[in-house]
Amino acid sequence: DSGVTQTPKHLITATGQRVTLRCSPRSGDLSVYWYQQSLDQGLQFLIQYYNGEERAKGNILERFSAQQFPDLHSELNLSSLELGDSALYFCASRRGLAGGPDEQFFGPGTRLTVL
Amino acid sequence: LAKTTQPISMDSYEGQEVNITCSHNNIATNDYITWYQQFPSQGPRFIIQGYKTKVTNEVASLFIPADRKSSTLSLPRVSLSDTAVYYCLVGGGTSNQAGTALIFGKGTTLSVSS
Numbered sequence: 001d002s003g004v005t006q007t008p009k010h011l012i013t014a015t016g017q018r019v020t021l022r023c024s025p026r027s028g029d030l031s032v033y034w035y036q037q038s039l040d041q042g043l044q045f046l047i048q049y050y051n052g053e054e055r056a057k058g059n060i061l062e063r064f065s066a067q068q069f070p071d072l073h074s075e076l077n078l079s080s081l082e083l084g085d086s087a088l089y090f091c092a093s094r095r096g097l098a099g100g101p102d103e104q105f106f107g108p109g110t111r112l113t114v115l
Numbered sequence: 116l117a118k119t120t121q122p123i124s125m126d127s128y129e130g131q132e133v134n135i136t137c138s139h140n141n142i143a144t145n146d147y148i149t150w151y152q153q154f155p156s157q158g159p160r161f162i163i164q165g166y167k168t169k170v171t172n173e174v175a176s177l178f179i180p181a182d183r184k185s186s187t188l189s190l191p192r193v194s195l196s197d198t199a200v201y202y203c204l205v206g207g208g209t210s211n212q213a214g215t216a217l218i219f220g221k222g223t224t225l226s227v228s229s
Binding site: 004045092105107111 | 147153156157158159164202215216220222
């Protein structure tokens, strides 16, 4: 158990719909990252938040957005869903301190299926 | 971030030592080398990280030559439960307090048989 929690575990929805994925980082971790893993693209970085502010963006579509709340949990919003958005979505967290191994802790993921 | 090249797959038997080599010719001076392990339908798990020479923990060893253009993850006496995908990543490091995103390649699928 990494200490990172994600809900829901599974999500099945239809094209055109909107969903929200939730992530609670490890206690005390300031950085939250979202990754998407699909069969054809592998693991891809989407977006990073640090202490409530957006820090870095990766291959995140304009239909996707995220935020990190004052209690440090994060939500990833996916809208106008397409079949190709079906994937595993992972959240990871990191302490945010300099020094020591730069380790990210991954949650169990949310499996999104778009029909 | 530096691009990495590692074998697509490797096969081994229980009890053997497995060495997975990763090439990263364009590694930058402040880049670290990190390895993650991923089981099917689970999130990646940090294995080990190093900057130069050799790093060892309770799970694995990481060998980094002086030129740092490659690295080798060594798993001693593998078991069936070590069957997973292993990713070599270069970049990041702890100088950035906020941390940096991980850029994953294809990884190496290790299959351990009895």
